[in-house]
Every structure is written in structure tokens, then in C-alpha cells.
Amino acid sequence: MTQPGSAGQTRIAQLLTEHRDDVLGRWVAAVAGTVRGRITERELRHESEELYGLLVRQAADGPAGTAADELRSMLADLSRSRARQGFTPSETAVSVFALKQALFSLLEEKADVDADAKTYREFVLFSSVLDDLGLHTFETFAAAREQVIADQAESLLELSTPVVKLWDGIVAVPLIGTLDSARTQVVMESLLQTLVDTGSRYAVIDITGVAAVDTEVAQHLLKTVVAARLMGAECVISGIRPQIAHTIVTLGIEFADIVTKATLADALAHVLRQSGVQIISGGQA
Amino acid sequence: MDRVPVLKIGDILLVSIQIDLQDQSVLALQEDLAERIVSTGARGVIIDITAVEIVDSFIGRMFATIASMSRLLDAETVVVGMRPAVAITLVELGLSLGGVRTALDLEKGLALLNADGVSQTARALRDIR
Amino acid sequence: MTTSDDVEIPIATGDDVVRVRQATRTAAGAARLSLVDQTKVVTAASELARNTLVYGGGGEALVSQVTDERGRAGVRIVFRDEGPGIADVDLALTDGWTSGQGLGLGLTGARRLVDAFDLETAVGQGTTITVTKWRR
Numbered sequence: 001m002t003q004p005g006s007a008g009q010t011r012i013a014q015l016l017t018e019h020r021d022d023v024l025g026r027w028v029a030a031v032a033g034t035v036r037g038r039i040t041e042r043e044l045r046h047e048s049e050e051l052y053g054l055l056v057r058q059a060a061d062g063p064a065g066t067a068a069d070e071l072r073s074m075l076a077d078l079s080r081s082r083a084r085q086g087f088t089p090s091e092t093a094v095s096v097f098a099l100k101q102a103l104f105s106l107l108e109e110k111a112d113v114d115a116d117a118k119t120y121r122e123f124v125l126f127s128s129v130l131d132d133l134g135l136h137t138f139e140t141f142a143a144a145r146e147q148v149i150a151d152q153a154e155s156l157l158e159l160s161t162p163v164v165k166l167w168d169g170i171v172a173v174p175l176i177g178t179l180d181s182a183r184t185q186v187v188m189e190s191l192l193q194t195l196v197d198t199g200s201r202y203a204v205i206d207i208t209g210v211a212a213v214d215t216e217v218a219q220h221l222l223k224t225v226v227a228a229r230l231m232g233a234e235c236v237i238s239g240i241r242p243q244i245a246h247t248i249v250t251l252g253i254e255f256a257d258i259v260t261k262a263t264l265a266d267a268l269a270h271v272l273r274q275s276g277v278q279i280i281s282g283g284q285a
Numbered sequence: 286m287d288r289v290p291v292l293k294i295g296d297i298l299l300v301s302i303q304i305d306l307q308d309q310s311v312l313a314l315q316e317d318l319a320e321r322i323v324s325t326g327a328r329g330v331i332i333d334i335t336a337v338e339i340v341d342s343f344i345g346r347m348f349a350t351i352a353s354m355s356r357l358l359d360a361e362t363v364v365v366g367m368r369p370a371v372a373i374t375l376v377e378l379g380l381s382l383g384g385v386r387t388a389l390d391l392e393k394g395l396a397l398l399n400a401d402g403v404s405q406t407a408r409a410l411r412d413i414r
Numbered sequence: 415m416t417t418s419d420d421v422e423i424p425i426a427t428g429d430d431v432v433r434v435r436q437a438t439r440t441a442a443g444a445a446r447l448s449l450v451d452q453t454k455v456v457t458a459a460s461e462l463a464r465n466t467l468v469y470g471g472g473g474e475a476l477v478s479q480v481t482d483e484r485g486r487a488g489v490r491i492v493f494r495d496e497g498p499g500i501a502d503v504d505l506a507l508t509d510g511w512t513s514g515q516g517l518g519l520g521l522t523g524a525r526r527l528v529d530a531f532d533l534e535t536a537v538g539q540g541t542t543i544t545v546t547k548w549r550r
Contacts, residue, residue: 143485182550189450192369199389227372232365232387232394286428305435307428308464339435339453341460342523370453377454378461378523 011119012103012126013059016052019106024052026102034094035087048095050074055099059126072136079137083144092141096134100127161187163194170202170271171195172264176209181216188224195233202271203228206264208239218253225258234274236260238267289314291321295406297398298322298360301333311347318351322358329398329407330355333391335366345380352385361403362386365394419444420478425466425493434463437477438491445479445487447549455489455547458524462493462543465520470495470541480546488529488548496540503533 016023028048032041054074057067075096082092107123161183166172173191191203205221207213213221225235238261240248248255261267272279286309292299298321300314318330332348334340340348352362365388375382388394399407421437423430438459442452459475466473473495480490500506506521525531530546 140485147485189369189373192372196369196389199393201389201393223373223376226381227369227376230372230375230382230387231367231369232389305432307432309428338439339457339460341457341464342520343460343464368453370450373450374453374457374527377526378457379526380523 012122013056015106015119016056016059016103019110020052020056023099023102023106024048026105027052027099030098030101031095034098035091038085038087047078051078051095052099058129071133075133075137076140079140080144083141084148089138089141093134093137096130096137100130161190163191165198165200166204166268167272167275167277169198169200169275170204170268171198171200172204172206172268174206174209174264177211179207179210179213179217181220184217184220188220188227191224192227192231195228195231201233202275203233203235204264204267204271205235205237206239206267207237207244208241208264210239210241210244213244213247215251215253218248218251222253222255222258234259234271236267236271238262238264286310286313288317291317293321293325293327295409296325296327296404297329297331297395297406298325298327299331299333301336303336306337306344308343311344315347315350315354319354319358322355322360327360329404330360330362331391331394331398332362332364333366333394334364334371335368335390337368337371340367340371340375342378342380345375345378345382348385349382361398361401363388363394363397365389365391420476423475423477424472425463425475425495426472428467431460431463431467434475434477434491435460437475438489441477441479441489442547445489445549447489447547451547451550454527455491455545458527458545458547459491461520461524462491462545465543466493466495466497466541470497473497473540482548486548488546490544490546493543494540495542499537499539499541500533500535501537503535507533 028041028045031048032039032044035044051071051074054067054071058065058071061067078095079092082095103123103126107119161173161175163171163173171191171194173187175187191205194200195203205224207221221237225237228235236259237255240260240262259270261270269279286307287304289300289302289304289306289310291314292301298318300318304310321327322330330351332351337344348362348364352364355362363386364382367387386397388397395404395407395410398404399411402408419441421441423433423437425431425434435456438456439452442455447455459477463475466475470493473493476492476494478490478492480488482488507525508522521533524545528545528547530544532544533541534543535541
């Protein structure tokens, strides 16, 4: 916003102040028309009054005043909450643009008394300020929607990675599909939390269903095993496919003293033995 | 400076850290523990960090120091109750706590000391259960 | 862009290190960082505050909540001291290197725990380290 702060700017401010109730009424009515039913009239009125106050101050001070910042941050909040409540971008931006209509229709009516060429010029200038603010709501709206999508993606991640109990004191995470760094991190955090919640000493991380492993994912797996040890639990990794074994060796990642087993069944047998459970064939009993 | 209390149960010393540790408290705890191991003839030390929200390299090093020190004085140390977030952070920090034994909670820590056969108390406590 | 909730903490004693941790945790919680990320940034703050105290001869920490251009929230901490400075920055940022009796994990470890790490230092004038952790 870099309009020259002409002294005439105050003319609009004066108009806005003098006909406050009139303009505000038209404005609220116009906004209410588009967002009907989803925001109460009172809420809308309250919001608009606050915006209106800031706009009047902005028109009086010019873009350099403190009102400009407050206005932008209030509009940002408004756009964010509209985005979360599922409004469309137009329904959000109308909060700003409708004021233009309201002000213009007022100017038309009062043309005989007040409006001269100079006032119209100011109106055009003020309009461009409003346009700017409208665009600002668009931008914030888009950013807020992206955040909503990111949050949803995150909760999907948590849903898609169950930690299951195999035996008393033994849990397992069957990993399936593509493992990226973010997903691995989420799985590992929930695995460690499950160890605490269930008091399990052993965890089996089964990667039979995993197509490929890159350095970062392998590192996360390793870190999880080490973190589990720090907490007093042991992890076994099972189901490493030949290609993945090859990748791990080629990448030069040290799996060192981590127990790995070919299948989930082998891993279960191993940890059962470790935890002192004896398996006796039914026929012998 | 807050001092962390050291509790004695039979031949086990129990330290439950409930405060935000500053470095001086960490050093004081190391000294206190060494003295108490000698004066009580303890065979096991359990450090419960269930309530500890962060372990940085200084605090982590204390665990390692206490573990090696107590081993010299013929006692086993077990650190119990480390939170997942703390464990993940320690790994990222690059601290492995080599030589420190760990358990998920106090009960499993006692079981560990019992399995080693070092502590009469750990066995007695297990028999009670 | 910083907000008005900035907290400035002088670092002169061990208790101040604890205070820096607490302020960082509060800011990280307010920025809605995940529990693991909160723990990471608080641990980094603890390491750096101790460095400021031990190697910088004391100084101050400024803890603030920040937002990037995409509206993502985060926490930023600036550590400032007027100590001897660091002569060889590359060496100081090498794992395992230490000038004192530490493990040599302070600087490098802290750097791994945050998203952005910026170090300015001049021998004889002091060191300023700025770290930032963003909400994932």
C-alpha cells in the first residue's frame, strides 16, 4: 500500500464517520446476504463494527498509521476462522468488498450535497485500499486452508499406522506401503509411547510390506531402536526383503547389534524366548 | 539450590527426580549418591526420571557417571521411566548413555536388579507381590 | 516477525539455565509444537544456555514466538554473550570437539535439534547464537 497520503484522504473518513450507522447497516446487510445463516447477525455486526472503526482510523491516518497493521491482523484472524469454518474464499472476501458497495451507494444518494470530483477521486483511492485488504484476506485464507489440509494429513498418518499387541509385554508395528521420513517419525513416536502405555519390554517392527527404504528412513528406524533401549525396551526388526537388505548394505548403514529376523513369526518366537515364555507343542501336553 | 533426596529401601537406593535439575543439583546428587552407597552398602541404585521433561548432555552424563561410579562401589544402577520424547531427543543429540541400564518403570527396574541377583531387597519385594 | 510475548532472561547462574528452559517450553507450547519437538528445542536451549554461562562468561537469552511468511508458528531463541568468542567455528561445530570438560555435544547436538542455527562470533567480542524450531 503506497498511496500518497494526501490531505484529502480525510474527506472519506469524514463521510464514514458522519454516516456511520447508515453505511454500516448496508454493509452488514450485504455481507449477511452471502454468508446467511452460518454467522449470527449479532456476531457479524460486532465484527463489522470493529473493522469499521479501524477502517475509519486508517482512512484518517493514511497507510502509515498503526490502524493499518491492526486492520491487517484482524482481517487475517477473520480469514483464518472463516477458512476453518468451511466458508469459500469469496464469502470471506465479501466482508471487505461489500463495504465498497455500501459506501458507493451512499455517495450516489448524497451526490447533491457532498460528492464532487475530488470526493470520487478519494473514493477510488479508498477503493484500492479495500481491494488490497480483500486480496490480503484471500492470501490468509489460502494459507489457513493449507494448514487445515496439513493437519488432516497428519491425523491420517496416525490412523494408518497401528501399534498392535502381540503378547503380554510384546507389541508390533506392521509397516505397509511407502515409508517417508515424516511417516516413519510418526510411527516411531507412537510405538515408543505404546511401550510406555502398555509397559511392554519388546517391540517388533515388521517391514515386510515396505517397498523401499532410503537412508533417512533407515536412520529413523535405527534411532527408534536406540531410543527404545534408552527407555528400557528392545526392538526386533523383521521382514527385511532382499532388496532392502541390499540397500542398507550399499548405503553403508550400520545395523550393528540390532536383532533382525526374516519373518514376523521368527521375531515373535525370538522375543517370547527372551521374555522367558516356553512354547510347548499341544500334542505333548 | 534444590537437593534431590536419596531414599533407602533395604539394599537399594532410590532417587526420584521431581524437579527441573540445574547443574549444581546434578553434581550434588552425584556426590550424595557416592557417599550413601558407601555408608549403606547398597547393592542397587534406581534413578526414576518419570517426571523429568528434558535430559540434556549434562544430565545424561550424570547417569553415565553414576553408573560407572556405583559399579566401582559394587552397586548396579538402573535408570527408569524415561519418556519417549526425552529418549528421541537424546538419540538426536548424539548421547548413547553407554553402560547405563534402563527399564520402563520402577517395577521393571526392580525386576532387573532381582534378575541380576545383586539385591536381596529386589527379591524380597518380588516375593511380596 | 516477532510478537509481543518476548522474554528476556539474563544468564548468570545455573538457575537461569533452568529459567531459559522453562521460558522456551512455554513459548514452544504456545506455538503448538509437538511434544517431541518441544522437548528437542528445550534441550537445545538448555545446552546453549549452559554454553553461554560456562564459555561465554554469562550473557542473556531472548525467547520469542515467531511466524514465518506462510503463517507457520515457531519459537526462536537468541543467546548473546560478550565472552572470548570462538576462534575456530568449524572446529567448534565438529562432533566430539570440546574446549572444556564437556562431551563436546553442546553446539553440534543443539544444532541437530533445531531447524535453523545461526552463529556469529568474534574473538574477544563475544558470541551470538540464534536457533529456531518450526511447527511441523
